[in-house]
Amino acid sequence: MLGEIGIIFATTKLIRESTMELKEDTTIVVLGASGDLAKKKTFPALFGLYRNKFLPKDIHIIGYARTKMDHEEYLRRVKQYIKTPTKDVEEQLEDFCKCCSYISGQYDQDEPFQNLNKHIEEFEQGRKAGNRIFYMALPPSVFIPVSQHLRKNCYPNNGIARVIIEKPFGKDLQSSRELQRALEPDWKEEEIFRIDHYLGKEMVKNLLILRFGNEFLGATWNRNHIDSVQITFKEPFGTEGRGGYFDEFGIIRDVMQNHLLQVLTLLAMERPISFSSEDIRDEKVRVLRGIPAIEPKNVIIGQYGKSLDGTKPAYKEDDTVPKDSRCPTFCAMVAYIRNERWDGVPFILKAGKALNEQKTEIRIQFKDVTSGIFKDIPRNELVIRIQPNESVYLKMNSKLPGLSMQTVVTELDLTYRRRFSDLKIPEAYESLVLDALKGDHSNFVRDDELDASWRIFTPILHYLDEKKEIVPMEYPYGSRGPAVLDDFTASFGYKFSDAAGYQWNTASNKAAL
Numbered sequence: 001m002l003g004e005i006g007i008i009f010a011t012t013k014l015i016r017e018s019t020m021e022l023k024e025d026t027t028i029v030v031l032g033a034s035g036d037l038a039k040k041k042t043f044p045a046l047f048g049l050y051r052n053k054f055l056p057k058d059i060h061i062i063g064y065a066r067t068k069m070d071h072e073e074y075l076r077r078v079k080q081y082i083k084t085p086t087k088d089v090e091e092q093l094e095d096f097c098k099c100c101s102y103i104s105g106q107y108d109q110d111e112p113f114q115n116l117n118k119h120i121e122e123f124e125q126g127r128k129a130g131n132r133i134f135y136m137a138l139p140p141s142v143f144i145p146v147s148q149h150l151r152k153n154c155y156p157n158n159g160i161a162r163v164i165i166e167k168p169f170g171k172d173l174q175s176s177r178e179l180q181r182a183l184e185p186d187w188k189e190e191e192i193f194r195i196d197h198y199l200g201k202e203m204v205k206n207l208l209i210l211r212f213g214n215e216f217l218g219a220t221w222n223r224n225h226i227d228s229v230q231i232t233f234k235e236p237f238g239t240e241g242r243g244g245y246f247d248e249f250g251i252i253r254d255v256m257q258n259h260l261l262q263v264l265t266l267l268a269m270e271r272p273i274s275f276s277s278e279d280i281r282d283e284k285v286r287v288l289r290g291i292p293a294i295e296p297k298n299v300i301i302g303q304y305g306k307s308l309d310g311t312k313p314a315y316k317e318d319d320t321v322p323k324d325s326r327c328p329t330f331c332a333m334v335a336y337i338r339n340e341r342w343d344g345v346p347f348i349l350k351a352g353k354a355l356n357e358q359k360t361e362i363r364i365q366f367k368d369v370t371s372g373i374f375k376d377i378p379r380n381e382l383v384i385r386i387q388p389n390e391s392v393y394l395k396m397n398s399k400l401p402g403l404s405m406q407t408v409v410t411e412l413d414l415t416y417r418r419r420f421s422d423l424k425i426p427e428a429y430e431s432l433v434l435d436a437l438k439g440d441h442s443n444f445v446r447d448d449e450l451d452a453s454w455r456i457f458t459p460i461l462h463y464l465d466e467k468k469e470i471v472p473m474e475y476p477y478g479s480r481g482p483a484v485l486d487d488f489t490a491s492f493g494y495k496f497s498d499a500a501g502y503q504w505n506t507a508s509n510k511a512a513l
């Protein structure tokens with residue numbers, strides 16, 4: 001009996017600690033502090049939180065990596081991507097730098113982690129507790145040794161520990177499970193925050209509100225009214241400088257299995273019982289389990305070649321990429337959800353590097369209105385623009401003002417920059433680091449969610465890896481992707497309509513921005 005009470009107390013303490021907001025007595029350690037992610041995203045996000053007073057009181061931030069560098073060089077890197085438009089911000093940045101220090105060490109030995117521990121303890125002197133957040137801005141090859149050494153040498157004796165892990169979480173179902181098994185003995189699920197930074201993006205966070213807070217959307221959000229859903233990720237640049245990493249992973253693992261699938265999940269899941277992290281993640285797992293593995297016949301892959309004007313290099317011209325690489329830099333694929341709401345509705349996922357523009361958006365195409373009084377009237381489309389220029393617009397038919405009964409495509413338009421012009425949209429990483437400080441897991445990936453998502457993608461990934469005769473179709477750098485793309489989406493029922501030359505973001509819209 002006493003044993004049971006002990007377990008109940010321990011569990012209650014764990015739940016309390018896992019959701020406790022860290023407001024003081026906290027050190028953040030950024031591992032891989034010399035790297036690309038740290039300088040471009042992590043430090044700017046930490047500074048953004050610092051200047052808006054969202055970091056715990058008396059925070060100390062320690063950078064850790066193998067590279068040897070002095071304090072000045074480290075601060076130069078920390079500041080490199082932080083914009084200081086005013087004198088005030090410049091001063092705040094100088095104050096922020098006073099909270100930063102750096103220590104170098106290997107990732108696979110006890111001694112440097114013991115040094116790190118001593119360094120952390122110096123800042124914990126006189127504090128009531130020593131809470132520690134470990135942010136692993138590291139390549140996946142070192143996740144396991146680093147997490148083990150942190151647990152062994154740097155776990156707090158008197159305080160809360162949280163570890164933030166960056167994607168990719170494995171390369172397939174098996175390696176993801178291996179990573180999970182390696183973390184399990186040392187870190188409880190409540191202590192692990194697996195980042196998918198798309199979950200921190202403002203418009204992605206809005207999806208549940210848009211869907212469940214609007215009756216007119218909720219009522220039509222199903223196979224009876226929706227014909228297809230497209231989720232598109234486009235980048236206008238190639239792998240520049242990241243070819244070594246990218247060639248091992250490819251666009252499906254880099255963007256689709258994580259970012260685009262997260263968006264799909266939020267679009268397709270059922271209403272959670274509450275906004276608590278576990279209720280949300282339970283529903284996400286449920287919908288993922290209803291998605292069968294992607295079938296090869298529903299996939300096209302591409303790889304960028306030189307730009308048409310010859311100024312931009314082909315993927316294979318990157319020095320870090322093997323000359324015979326079959327790595328896809330573009331993919332379009334279709335997923336289906338076998339449940340009552342979505343059966344038969346194609347979810348078309350498209351992602352590509354070195355395309356004609358930068359854009360991530362969701363395009364929900366409704367079914368045709370019943371014919372009779374209308375001939376060739378375009379379908380309604382709800383477009384949710386995740387980035388850039390966050391917006392939601394519904395393409396709808398209306399009567400053209402005047403004496404005739406001519407119809408015209410127009411839109412209901414919520415463009416954030418116009419509607420919320422005085423509000424700043426936080427960076428995804430700011431939002432997620434703050435969630436981790438608060439102990440809120442809602443926007444982080446749970447272990448079973450990861451498992452369910454790899455189940456969907458692993459067969460197609462293995463198929464493409466193994467079938468050497470499958471070569472990605474070449475598309476020119478700066479184009480819309482492989483030439484067959486439009487036929488591919490049309491074959492899943494997507495109707496492209498350029499009715500009356502309709503274009504969102506017309507001159508008047510642009511002028512208002």
Ligand SMILES: NC(=O)C1=CN([C@@H]2O[C@H](COP(=O)(O)OP(=O)(O)OC[C@H]3O[C@@H](n4cnc5c(N)ncnc54)[C@H](OP(=O)(O)O)[C@@H]3O)[C@@H](O)[C@H]2O)C=CC1
Nearest residue numbers: 032034035036037038065066067137138139140166167168
């Ligand atoms: N860069 C980005 O835009 C994004 C990155 N990510 C993820 O964040 C993580 C870090 O990415 P990123 O910063 O780009 O990676 P980097 O390649 O810049 O690696 C980060 C640091 O890790 C160390 N490192 C690099 N390669 C190795 C190696 N083979 N063995 C041991 N240590 C190594 C280096 O530090 P040192 O040698 O000094 O120890 C390096 O500065 C990855 O998991 C990535 O997928 C996620 C989203 C976007």
Ligand SMILES: O=C1O[C@H](COP(=O)(O)O)[C@@H](O)[C@H](O)[C@H]1O
Nearest residue numbers: 167197235254255259360387428
């Ligand atoms: O995780 C990744 O995301 C970026 C795109 O992120 P975004 O916030 O700029 O949309 C992508 O460039 C990178 O290849 C990938 O690893």
